[in-house]
Amino acid sequence: MGRAITYVILGGGVAAGYAALEFTKRGISHGELCIISEEPVVPYERPALSKGFLLPEAPSRLPSFHTCVGANEERLTPKWYKEHGIELVLGTRVKSADVRRKTLLTATGETISYKILIIATGARALQLEEFGVAGSDAENVCYLRDLADATRLVDVMKSCTGGNAVVIGGGYIGMECAASLVINKINVTMVFPEAHCMARLFTPKIASYYEDYYKSKGVKFIKGTALSSFDIDDSGKVTAVTLRDGNRLPADMVVVGIGIRPNTGLFEGQLTLEKGGIKVNGWMQSSNSSVYAVGDVAAFPVKLFGETRRLEHVDSARKSARHAVTAIMEPAKTSEFDYLPFFYSRVFTLSWQFYGDSVGEVVHYGDFSGSTFGAYWVSKGQLVGSFLEGGTKEEYEAIAKATKLKPDVEDLAELERQGLGFALAV
Ligand code: FDA
Ligand code: NAD
Numbered sequence: 001m002g003r004a005i006t007y008v009i010l011g012g013g014v015a016a017g018y019a020a021l022e023f024t025k026r027g028i029s030h031g032e033l034c035i036i037s038e039e040p041v042v043p044y045e046r047p048a049l050s051k052g053f054l055l056p057e058a059p060s061r062l063p064s065f066h067t068c069v070g071a072n073e074e075r076l077t078p079k080w081y082k083e084h085g086i087e088l089v090l091g092t093r094v095k096s097a098d099v100r101r102k103t104l105l106t107a108t109g110e111t112i113s114y115k116i117l118i119i120a121t122g123a124r125a126l127q128l129e130e131f132g133v134a135g136s137d138a139e140n141v142c143y144l145r146d147l148a149d150a151t152r153l154v155d156v157m158k159s160c161t162g163g164n165a166v167v168i169g170g171g172y173i174g175m176e177c178a179a180s181l182v183i184n185k186i187n188v189t190m191v192f193p194e195a196h197c198m199a200r201l202f203t204p205k206i207a208s209y210y211e212d213y214y215k216s217k218g219v220k221f222i223k224g225t226a227l228s229s230f231d232i233d234d235s236g237k238v239t240a241v242t243l244r245d246g247n248r249l250p251a252d253m254v255v256v257g258i259g260i261r262p263n264t265g266l267f268e269g270q271l272t273l274e275k276g277g278i279k280v281n282g283w284m285q286s287s288n289s290s291v292y293a294v295g296d297v298a299a300f301p302v303k304l305f306g307e308t309r310r311l312e313h314v315d316s317a318r319k320s321a322r323h324a325v326t327a328i329m330e331p332a333k334t335s336e337f338d339y340l341p342f343f344y345s346r347v348f349t350l351s352w353q354f355y356g357d358s359v360g361e362v363v364h365y366g367d368f369s370g371s372t373f374g375a376y377w378v379s380k381g382q383l384v385g386s387f388l389e390g391g392t393k394e395e396y397e398a399i400a401k402a403t404k405l406k407p408d409v410e411d412l413a414e415l416e417r418q419g420l421g422f423a424l425a426v
Contacts, residue, residue, distance in 0.1 A: 002103075002111035005034040005087065007328070010094055010104060011120035011263075012037020014046050014314055015295030015321035017067025017076055019118055020086055022325035030085025036106065039146055040091040042078050045070040047314050049150040050173060051346060054157070054180035062147070071318055097266040099288045116328055119278060119286070119293040120321065121263035123312065125149075128168070128227065128256060135230040138238045140253040144173055145260075153177075156253050157184045163252030164189070166241045168227050170197040172345060173257025175210070179347035181255070182217045189220040189249055191227065191241070201343065201354060203362050203375060206387065213350065222247060230254070260312060262297040275299040277310035282336030284324035292328065294320040303338045304404070305357055305384075315342040340404045353396050356385035356403040363412050365419030374399070376415060376422070382406045383415075386423060395420060402426040 007023065009016045012035050020043070023033050035043075045065045052060030069075045081088055093107040103113045125143045127136050135141060140160075142153045163186060167178045170192030178188045190197070196207035211221055222243065230251075231240040241249045262277045272279045272287035277299035284292045284300060295317035299310040319339060327334040344353045360379030366372050377385030383406055386399035402423040409415050415422055 002113065004113045006032040006115045007034070007118070008104065008112060008114040008116070009033070009035045009118045009120055010097075010266075011035075011122055011295075011297075012039050012041075012043050012088075012090065013120060013122045013295065013317070014043065014067060014070075015120040015122070015317040016118075017043030017321075018071070018318045019120065019294065019321040019325050020081070020084075021068050021073060021076060022322040023329070024084050024086075026325060026329035028084075028329075031087065032085075034087040034089060034112065035081075036089040036092055036094055036104065036112065038091070038093045041147060042076065042081060042088060042090070043067045044147070045314070046146075049147065050144060050176040050180065053150050054154065054177070054184070056184050059154070068318070070314065094266060097270070099267070099270045099291055102290060115290065117291045118321075118324055118328075119267065119291065119297055120295050120317075121266070121297050122317075123260035123262045123296040125173075125257070126259045126261060128258070131226070131258070133227050133229060135232060135238060136256070138230060138232055138254075139236045140238055140251075141230075142253065142255045144177060144255070144257065153255070157181065157186060160252040161185050163187065164250055165253045165255060166191060166249050166251045167255045167257070168192070168241075169257035169259070170194060170223075171200065171257055171259065172198070174255070175214075176345060176347055177255045177257060178214065178219055179217075182214075182219060183348075186253070187218065189222060190214075191222045191225065191243060191249075193224065193226045195223055197221075201358050201387075203364070205364055205368065206375060206389075209368055209373070209389070210347075210350070213348070217348065222249075260296070262310065264297060267291075273299075274308055275310040279308065283327035283331075283334060284320055284337065285327065292324040294324045300337060300339075302341065303336060304340060304406070309341070311341055313341070313343050315344075340400065342400070350389060352387065352389040353391065353399070354385065354387045355400045356383075358385045358387075360384060361412060363416045365416055372420075374420065376409075378409045378412060378415070381408055381410070383409050388420070391420075395424070398423040398426070 048065040094104045096105045125145045165186045167190045225245040228242045228244045230238045278293035302309045323337045363376045372390040374388035386403045
């Protein structure tokens with residue numbers, strides 16, 4: 001069994017949704033585009049899963065957060081795909097790919113051939129077993145990557161009201177889930193190996209603000225250690241968590257957020273990889289000219305830094321996907337991707353944004369005992385990164401603009417004195 005389709009998007013996550021929208025804007029005919037996804041639903045805004053989806057009151061549910069509502073664009077429902085003649089092969093895993101023959105083989109035994117392939121396979125959550133700890137399949141151990149995980153997490157939370165949760169990992173998933181657990185009236189202890197939360201981005205001073213805020217909500221932190229083993233009862237439930245430092249924590253549920261691995265497996269040995277992802281050029285084109293890669297799985301040149309990076313954030317998934325489609329449909333008019341990295345998070349009533357790169361010397365500014373503060377990163381005499389908590393729309397736009405322009409910074413003390421005013425004046 002086989003069929004031939006001009007454009008195939010492999011993966012049905014954030015990047016796939018934005019790529020589909022861009023294809024229709026650029027003009028494709030019915031039957032020219034197909035999306036193959038392991039997930040049973042059309043693309044949705046994955047960030048909702050650790051935020052609105054987990055709320056006890058009026059939680060977000062599909063179809064409300066299908067792409068592309070996150071960028072204030074049209075919401076692409078199954079009906080929209082049908083109306084645009086986009087073929088959906090959902091709930092179907094691609095189990096092998098042959099880029100020389102330009103074919104994909106699905107788990108249902110179908111061969112789909114393409115002229116152009118866009119790889120948008122995203123990433124999978126790292127499992128505790130990869131760190132030598134057994135128990136991921138216990139009934140009350142939760143991961144969070146897709147809708148099925150989020151649905152399960154909601155069910156487990158509902159059965160644990162008033163109980164104890166242990167959150168393993170102090171990154172994005174750990175921080176956002178810990179906040180949601182508290183809102184669901186569950187006692188939270190966070191455990192992670194670093195000296196402070198969000199170690200990939202936050203400075204100790206920034207981290208301490210958020211940790212204090214979380215402590216004020218009742219969250220406990222156990223830092224500098226990792227999970228050693230679980231106590232699992234006869235019904236297959238974790239009842240306690242033992243840490244490497246010997247601590248033993250009673251647990252009614254566990255949430256694990258210990259990082260991700262990009263889904264490159266189908267293409268290893270066929271395409272050039274870098275930084276754990278599929279290496280692409282400034283047009284999101286891989287080492288095979290018929291194959292593009294976008295989103296979490298792509299390692300692309302960040303012009304601003306003069307370096308190849310793989311980013312794991314929704315803004316880059318949206319924009320890299322749209323850029324790839326533009327490059328495919330209008331190659332002569334498309335210049336190199338010129339992307340300013342943008343990360344954000346919202347927890348409780350807090351909200352921050354970060355632009356650029358967190359390297360070099362750090363200058364903090366603002367009121368760390370209040371609600372608006374931030375930091376700049378300065379490398380080789382230039383502003384390269386900006387963080388702001390509690391800003392207004394105009395202030396966020398100002399730090400984004402300033403970071404993109406990379407202005408010279410001669411005097412760090414003066415930058416600290418000017419604070420947000422520096423970005424507002426650029
Ligand atoms: P994504 O993971 O969205 O999609 C990949 C798709 O490919 C999935 O549908 C998967 O099933 C499919 N697939 C993989 N292999 C396949 C195969 N072999 N066959 C068929 N289908 C296959 N970022 C941010 O900037 N701000 C935020 O607040 C958040 N919040 C957030 C919350 C949670 C819970 C998560 C898990 C992630 C975030 N992120 C985020 C990160 C952001 O969601 C992420 O960067 C994007 O979803 C990446 O989009 P992609 O399309 O690349 O992958
Ligand atoms: P992460 O990389 O943000 O954090 C991983 C954390 O795991 C580290 O901070 C560390 O504390 C911890 N860790 C690593 N090894 C460990 C071990 N053996 N034991 C205990 N802890 C360990 O990854 P994540 O939090 O799992 O997030 C997954 C993905 O989802 C990332 O790509 C992230 O960007 C994305 N995400 C982003 C947002 C956002 O941008 N607001 C929100 C949620 C998820």
